Amino acid sequence: MSYCVHCGVELDKSEKRCPLCQTEVINPREPFDEKAVRPYPRRLDPITRQINRRFIGSLITIVLAFPALLCGAIDFSQAGRLTWSAYVIGALILVWSWTVPYYLLRRRSLSGIFIPGVLALLSYLFLIAWLQQDLSWYLPLALPLVLMPAALIFLIIALVWRRLIRGFAIPAAVLIAAGLLIVAIELVLKHAAGGLARPTWSLYALIPCLALATVCLAIARRQAVLDEIKRRLHL
Amino acid sequence: MTAPSPAKTWYRLDNAAKIYPAIMRTRHTTVFRLAALMREPVNPDQLQQALDMTMPRFPQFAVRLRKGIFWYYLEACHKPALIEEDVNNPLRPWSRADAKSHLFRVRYGDRRITVEFFHALTDGYGASVFLRTLVAAYLALQGVACPAGDGILDVRDTPTEAEREDAYKRFSNFKVIHRPRETRAFRLQGTLLPGQMLSIICGVCPADPVSQAARRFKVSVTELLVGVYLYQIYQIQQQGGYHTERPVRVSVPINVRRFYPSQTVRNFALYANPGIEPAYGSYSFEEVLGLVHHFMRYTINEKYLNAMMCANVAPEKSLLLRISPLPIKNLAMRLVYTWTGESRFTSTVSNLGVVNLPPEMASHVERLEFMLGPSRYNPVNCAVISTNGQVVIQFSATMEETDPQRAFFRHLVRLGIPVRVESNRDWDEFGGK
Numbered sequence A: 001m002s003y004c005v006h007c008g009v010e011l012d013k014s015e016k017r018c019p020l021c022q023t024e025v026i027n028p029r030e031p032f033d034e035k036a037v038r039p040y041p042r043r044l045d046p047i048t049r050q051i052n053r054r055f056i057g058s059l060i061t062i063v064l065a066f067p068a069l070l071c072g073a074i075d076f077s078q079a080g081r082l083t084w085s086a087y088v089i090g091a092l093i094l095v096w097s098w099t100v101p102y103y104l105l106r107r108r109s110l111s112g113i114f115i116p117g118v119l120a121l122l123s124y125l126f127l128i129a130w131l132q133q134d135l136s137w138y139l140p141l142a143l144p145l146v147l148m149p150a151a152l153i154f155l156i157i158a159l160v161w162r163r164l165i166r167g168f169a170i171p172a173a174v175l176i177a178a179g180l181l182i183v184a185i186e187l188v189l190k191h192a193a194g195g196l197a198r199p200t201w202s203l204y205a206l207i208p209c210l211a212l213a214t215v216c217l218a219i220a221r222r223q224a225v226l227d228e229i230k231r232r233l234h235l
Numbered sequence B: 001m002t003a004p005s006p007a008k009t010w011y012r013l014d015n016a017a018k019i020y021p022a023i024m025r026t027r028h029t030t031v032f033r034l035a036a037l038m039r040e041p042v043n044p045d046q047l048q049q050a051l052d053m054t055m056p057r058f059p060q061f062a063v064r065l066r067k068g069i070f071w072y073y074l075e076a077c078h079k080p081a082l083i084e085e086d087v088n089n090p091l092r093p094w095s096r097a098d099a100k101s102h103l104f105r106v107r108y109g110d111r112r113i114t115v116e117f118f119h120a121l122t123d124g125y126g127a128s129v130f131l132r133t134l135v136a137a138y139l140a141l142q143g144v145a146c147p148a149g150d151g152i153l154d155v156r157d158t159p160t161e162a163e164r165e166d167a168y169k170r171f172s173n174f175k176v177i178h179r180p181r182e183t184r185a186f187r188l189q190g191t192l193l194p195g196q197m198l199s200i201i202c203g204v205c206p207a208d209p210v211s212q213a214a215r216r217f218k219v220s221v222t223e224l225l226v227g228v229y230l231y232q233i234y235q236i237q238q239q240g241g242y243h244t245e246r247p248v249r250v251s252v253p254i255n256v257r258r259f260y261p262s263q264t265v266r267n268f269a270l271y272a273n274p275g276i277e278p279a280y281g282s283y284s285f286e287e288v289l290g291l292v293h294h295f296m297r298y299t300i301n302e303k304y305l306n307a308m309m310c311a312n313v314a315p316e317k318s319l320l321l322r323i324s325p326l327p328i329k330n331l332a333m334r335l336v337y338t339w340t341g342e343s344r345f346t347s348t349v350s351n352l353g354v355v356n357l358p359p360e361m362a363s364h365v366e367r368l369e370f371m372l373g374p375s376r377y378n379p380v381n382c383a384v385i386s387t388n389g390q391v392v393i394q395f396s397a398t399m400e401e402t403d404p405q406r407a408f409f410r411h412l413v414r415l416g417i418p419v420r421v422e423s424n425r426d427w428d429e430f431g432g433k
Helices: A053-079 A085-104 A110-131 A138-161 A169-193 A202-220 A223-233 B019-023 B044-057 B124-141 B167-171 B207-216 B221-239 B285-299 B302-317 B319-323 B326-340 B403-414
Strands: B010-012 B031-038 B063-067 B072-076 B083-085 B104-108 B112-118 B199-206 B248-255 B269-272 B347-354 B365-372 B380-387 B390-397 B420-423
Touching: A053 A085, A085 A110, A110 A138, A138 A169, A169 A202, B010 B063, B019 B326, B031 B124, B044 B083, B044 B104, B044 B124, B112 B124, B124 B248, B124 B347, B124 B365, B167 B302, B199 B207, B199 B365, B199 B403, B207 B221, B207 B390, B221 B248, B221 B285, B221 B347, B221 B380, B221 B403, B269 B285, B269 B302, B285 B302, B302 B319, B347 B365, B365 B390, B380 B403, B390 B403
Parallel strands: B083 B104, B248 B347, B347 B380
Antiparallel strands: B010 B072, B031 B112, B031 B365, B063 B072, B104 B112, B199 B390, B199 B420, B248 B269, B365 B380, B380 B390
16 A cells, blocks of 8 residues: 555555645555556546527527517508618617527537628628618728628637637737727728828827737746736636 | 325425526536445446336436426436446536436446435435435345345335425424524635546545544534534635635535434435634634534524524515516526525535444445535535445545645544545546646
């Protein structure tokens, strides 16, 4: 029999280290036996999530469908066609497209949820432009101002999802993306206004973002600081 | 003896059970387990036969959980209960896929027969009766006859109404005296293990040195173990850089059958939360032990338990609560549990006490083991059971660090109690942490 030199407890033959303090067992008379029967099996029991997602999806659909139908019916009964209710119905469809696929899809993927959501947003903006009979702002403003943040958000989520970035590299990536996005927004706005497409005020936002991102990246490389933050702030 | 009653097709949940379905989560499974470590390898076919023989004796366990409009209830489940292989991370919660089957699992390992119970079904005592009856049936198939009595039921007997009564309802007929309000307790923190992992550290001590140490301090074994644990958590709080003066409390379930004559094998337990207030000054081990001893003596008596039981049952009798739909009740129960339940204590020490085995069974069973499921807020729980002259102390934890377990066992060693430790942790897989 072996004892932990640190804790004073007797250890089971199957223990390579003391389970209490992780001190390695060194007993020349009775070395650790790899073949010793372990007191607990190695097989793991998978834990399944208990939420009925399809039910939640159906519930959200019903909750959204009810006001959409009600508004449509009232509008149609008064005007004989869809006027103001088209905005409400469009907005509810937009909410549906962002929330329900997550619950209804059996095999959820980032692109399967995100891309239809972005397309629904673009469609809703197009609907507004079409209802106002003014499509002039759609191509130069709406399209780039939706697609640019969507692409950056998609990229960051994909990187986090695939665990290509983790820990403090995530806020660093978010800050860099936010800084670049602000610059891009300024360029788009100036281009749409017919002015010179050169960044000015957005640089004041870009520089602090990059500075903070550098701090985050520096922290991400310091394991001791990370451990301390994790220990104190974990949820 | 109570007369046998006709088979029931559904049961109301008892007072203690009502909260468990509402608060069950992946990290708070409200499942516990009892195991019999046999001296010989377990024969799965014979164990399945023994389970088939045992189930008719426990109709109150042959149930599944269903949702009503206002309350959850237990509905008779006619599917056969099947044994499963033991796993490294036991005490999995009941998922939707499991909902159509029984609320307990019987598992077999190399030499271990294990039962895992959803707490809504029974408490530690009820589970120990089931396990001992199952082991007796298993040994009977191997030609070893174990006499019924003293916690072992005869599988040929007819189940009685007294065994499946809601004892809380029968005994909570006293004037309600509200329990004193408790403030939020100190909470242990550490690195959480990946979702499905559970760290099990089991310490086996000979019973005699434990009782001698308890006698030396003029306390009971439960008080000694609770005192040691409480003192060590207090030390961790003081030295661990937690920067908090929150009280350190340990929840101790009390089997109240010795105060109220009931044969029920459903839930019938209450809780005492002994603790210390670090804000009042520093404590020595003897002081902590004295506080635990006096608190337990003050709490565990019939009058105080009457008040506690009535205070627990009173909300259930409220008309407003009764007519609220189940989803609202669930929400309310989760909120109440978050505010007044687990946050009021730091950890749990559940001592099932000495579980007697008849000599015929004792010669085939090395020891019994008892384990609590993980909690959502408190990452370490401790369960104790004594059989065959051995005290088995099993810690189940959802955090990687083992400071409370190490400090507890080292203190026992310092008290002159030899401890043998085993665990489910594979240090290579944990990266040697």
